[in-house]
Amino acid sequence: MGKSISEVGVEDMVGAGLGLEEAKDLEKELKYATIHGFGANEVWRLITARKLLKPCHPHALHQLLYYSVYSNYDESVNGPPLYWFPSIHQSRRTNLGRLMESHGPRLLGGSYKDPITSFRLFHQFSVQHPEIYWPIVLNKLHVQFTMPPKCILDTCDKSKHGGTWLPGAVLNVADCCLKSSNYLKNRDDSVAIVWRDEGSDDHNVECMTQKELQEQVMLVANALDLMTFSKGDAIAIDMPMTATAVIIYLAIVLAGFVVVSVADSFAPKEIATRLRISQAKAIFTQDFIVRGRRRFPLYSRVVEAAPDKIIVIPATGKDVAVQLRNQDLSWTTFLSNAYRLPRPNYYSPVYQPVDSVTNILFSSGTTGEPKAIPWTQLSPIRCAADSWAHLDIQTGDVFCWPTNLGWVMGPILLYSCFLSGATLALYHGSPLGRGFGKFVQDAGVTLLGTVPSLVKAWKNTHCMEGLDWTQIKSFASTGEASSVDDDLWLSSRAFYKPVLECCGGTELASSYIFGNLLQPQAFGAFSSATMSTGFVIFDENGVPYPDDQPCIGEVGLFPLYMGATDRLLNADHEEVYFKGMPMYKGMQLRRHGDILKRTVGGYLMVQGRADDTMNLGGIKTSSVEIERVCNHADESVLETAAISVAPADGGPEQLSIFVVLKKGFSIKPDVLKMILSKAIQTDLNPLFKVSFVRIIPEFPRTASNKLLRRVLRDQLKKELQIHSRI
Numbered sequence: 083m084g085k086s087i088s089e090v091g092v093e094d095m096v097g098a099g100l101g102l103e104e105a106k107d108l109e110k111e112l113k114y115a116t117i118h119g120f121g122a123n124e125v126w127r128l129i130t131a132r133k134l135l136k137p138c139h140p141h142a143l144h145q146l147l148y149y150s151v152y153s154n155y156d157e158s159v160n161g162p163p164l165y166w167f168p169s170i171h172q173s174r175r176t177n178l179g180r181l182m183e184s185h186g187p188r189l190l191g192g193s194y195k196d197p198i199t200s201f202r203l204f205h206q207f208s209v210q211h212p213e214i215y216w217p218i219v220l221n222k223l224h225v226q227f228t229m230p231p232k233c234i235l236d237t238c239d240k241s242k243h244g245g246t247w248l249p250g251a252v253l254n255v256a257d258c259c260l261k262s263s264n265y266l267k268n269r270d271d272s273v274a275i276v277w278r279d280e281g282s283d284d285h286n287v288e289c290m291t292q293k294e295l296q297e298q299v300m301l302v303a304n305a306l307d308l309m310t311f312s313k314g315d316a317i318a319i320d321m322p323m324t325a326t327a328v329i330i331y332l333a334i335v336l337a338g339f340v341v342v343s344v345a346d347s348f349a350p351k352e353i354a355t356r357l358r359i360s361q362a363k364a365i366f367t368q369d370f371i372v373r374g375r376r377r378f379p380l381y382s383r384v385v386e387a388a389p390d391k392i393i394v395i396p397a398t399g400k401d402v403a404v405q406l407r408n409q410d411l412s413w414t415t416f417l418s419n420a421y422r423l424p425r426p427n428y429y430s431p432v433y434q435p436v437d438s439v440t441n442i443l444f445s446s447g448t449t450g451e452p453k454a455i456p457w458t459q460l461s462p463i464r465c466a467a468d469s470w471a472h473l474d475i476q477t478g479d480v481f482c483w484p485t486n487l488g489w490v491m492g493p494i495l496l497y498s499c500f501l502s503g504a505t506l507a508l509y510h511g512s513p514l515g516r517g518f519g520k521f522v523q524d525a526g527v528t529l530l531g532t533v534p535s536l537v538k539a540w541k542n543t544h545c546m547e548g549l550d551w552t553q554i555k556s557f558a559s560t561g562e563a564s565s566v567d568d569d570l571w572l573s574s575r576a577f578y579k580p581v582l583e584c585c586g587g588t589e590l591a592s593s594y595i596f597g598n599l600l601q602p603q604a605f606g607a608f609s610s611a612t613m614s615t616g617f618v619i620f621d622e623n624g625v626p627y628p629d630d631q632p633c634i635g636e637v638g639l640f641p642l643y644m645g646a647t648d649r650l651l652n653a654d655h656e657e658v659y660f661k662g663m664p665m666y667k668g669m670q671l672r673r674h675g676d677i678l679k680r681t682v683g684g685y686l687m688v689q690g691r692a693d694d695t696m697n698l699g700g701i702k703t704s705s706v707e708i709e710r711v712c713n714h715a716d717e718s719v720l721e722t723a724a725i726s727v728a729p730a731d732g733g734p735e736q737l738s739i740f741v742v743l744k745k746g747f748s749i750k751p752d753v754l755k756m757i758l759s760k761a762i763q764t765d766l767n768p769l770f771k772v773s774f775v776r777i778i779p780e781f782p783r784t785a786s787n788k789l790l791r792r793v794l795r796d797q798l799k800k801e802l803q804i805h806s807r808i
């Protein structure tokens with residue numbers, strides 16, 4: 083165990099890279115905190131509130147203080163170590179805080195105290211009374227119905243586990259994104275999108291006002307109408323998430339077609355599968371993808387997937403840099419028809435029922451074949467409402483999240499910005515390097531979303547050193563479990579702003595668990611279910627644990643989940659999400675497949691998928707838990723993947739660890755096996771034994787960068803079979 087904070091002296095801080103004078107000052111401040119006998123959380127709160135640790139300090143110093151503050155901290159009694167704390171003053175200025183202050187006393191009566199104290203109570207209220215919660219939130223978002231809903235939720239049709247939400251409502255959700263002038267605070271000249279092309283790092287960021295966005299979207303909608311499509315046709319987009327891609331996305335929805343989102347990293351076969359399942363009539367793409375001064379072909383990849391028609395946007399300049407097939411159109415030709423109209427920048431939106439499909443998305447395929455998931459007009463409302471409540475997105479915020487329209491985060495980002503009056507920030511290039519970080523600085527990004535693999539790369543390459551990210555109010559992280567140390571680094575870039583962890587699913591159009599600004603935050607943990615989301619954690623027999631009990635088990639979502647799917651295009655929805663799930667209080671629970679750990683204090687951690695659970699000597703454990711320990715067991719380790727496989731000839735499951743080493747390190751697998759075994763036995767369970775360690779150059783990942791443990795497991799199984807035959 084490392085030193086406790088009271089033992090940390092000037093020498094240690096100098097050893098961590100701090101100058102002598104600064105170390106002496108810092109020591110005095112720390113003495114003050116420790117002399118007063120504060121608990122660990124209070125000491126850390128004081129360190130961050132007084133900004134004793136600065137973004138320019140070496141990470142080793144941040145680590146030294148954070149880990150020594152919490153060195154004697156007993157998580158089994160106190161819950162996870164906290165690193166961010168809400169203040170009552172701040173909490174009243176958040177979206178949710180304001181809402182609670184104005185409605186809390188009426189809705190909760192004498193039980194209502196303030197946004198921090200009453201958060202859990204209010205959350206519970208939102209689960210029990212969606213018919214009261216949702217009208218208040220809809221009112222806050224830029225959602226306008228041409229025909230208002232008859233009610234919020236209709237549960238008469240018992241065959242629909244998820245109920246019918248906002249029945250009778252008619253709207254065009256893209257039109258809601260564009261209609262800013264009706265909202266007092268959001269004027270036509272407000273900035274809708276800021277962006278920068280990779281390589282233009284020293285130029286001003288580019289801006290598009292709300293009015294320009296509206297005109298561009300309407301122009302593209304007009305051009306779409308001049309093609310031979312019928313309303314309701316599916317039209318695909320396979321290109322980086324640029325300002326043009328966003329315009330095309332909104333235009334397709336505005337004009338009553340359906341977007342098919344295809345991530346730009348897919349191979350032709352995968353593009354073809356997605357086009358086939360969705361029956362897309364055409365596809366928008368780019369000639370090339372430009373990354374780090376190199377050009378990667380995209381049009382030719384799309385051609386191989388053999389769609390009927392391709393509309394090609396040039397990656398740079400005005401003209402496409404490839405020879406097109408006869409039936410394809412360049413972006414300029416496509417738009418030229420619309421320019422001939424008397425009012426090319428005016429378009430009358432196609433209003434449709436709230437449950438009409440606007441977008442077909444595909445899940446990442448972590449557990450198997452990607453599912454084709456239809457998003458209705460409820461889905462954008464749901465995801466924007468989550469960002470409004472949990473990320474506290476407000477008019478004037480600048481929101482950046484490197485992603486693609488083919489991943490659920492793409493549409494979530496787009497709608498979260500435009501339905502709440504925030505600016506969307508897009509970097510047209512790789513998010514892995516300094517260019518991206520400089521854009522975040524120059525564009526004045528206030529909300530920065532990430533995935534764990536990005537943060538790991540930024541931290542390990544030191545590429546963001548010296549950049550000023552202090553205008554960031556909150557970070558967000560999704561996709562897979564994040565690493566405490568990586569998030570410590572991230573949060574420290576902006577004087578310890580919260581890294582709001584979010585986890586959900588494409589089919590939920592949202593997160594079911596999320597951090598927020600009304601509860602203290604712990605690294606790598608979720609502080610709550612999302613507003614209006616209810617769930618239980620159940621044991622192997624399907625029996626739910628009591629809500630206030632620390633436990634580990636599979637999550638079962640309450641089926642009345644605003645914005646969640648009620649159909650799939652390539653699988654049986656009932657079978658995938660409901661069949662075999664336990665009943666709870668008369669409700670058939672909805673499957674999500676995650677294993678959740680609830681800690682003391684009610685924090686939640688995702689322990690991987692139910693499929694990744696392993697049984698080691700009769701003890702159920704999760705891969706994520708083992709990886710957390712292994713990732714810190716030796717300095718040579720960059721990341722690990724834990725897998726258990728039963729030997730081909732039977733017997734108990736054996737634990738195998740795949741390891742990727744940091745650049746420049748080498749270590750023998752046998753030595754590493756001993757180190758990892760020791761770490762697991764000390765930190766997790768003395769009975770766990772590592773049977774096998776393999777060092778590999780990189781992990782198999784989904785195209786969205788999620789670790790594919792099932793691929794490693796299959797590989798290992800095959801090898802073991804061959805072995806047993808020999």
Ligand SMILES: Nc1ncnc2c1ncn2[C@@H]1O[C@H](COP(=O)(O)OP(=O)(O)OP(=O)(O)O)[C@@H](O)[C@H]1O
Pocket residue numbers: 445446447448449450451452453490559560561562563564583584585586587588589674675676688690691788
């Ligand atoms: N912040 C997070 N921490 C831990 N796990 C996360 C987090 N965010 C997402 N996940 C994991 O990703 C899952 C959601 O991903 P997505 O909807 O893309 O589908 P998938 O489950 O990866 O794909 P498929 O359903 O095809 O297997 C979550 O259920 C969870 O397991």
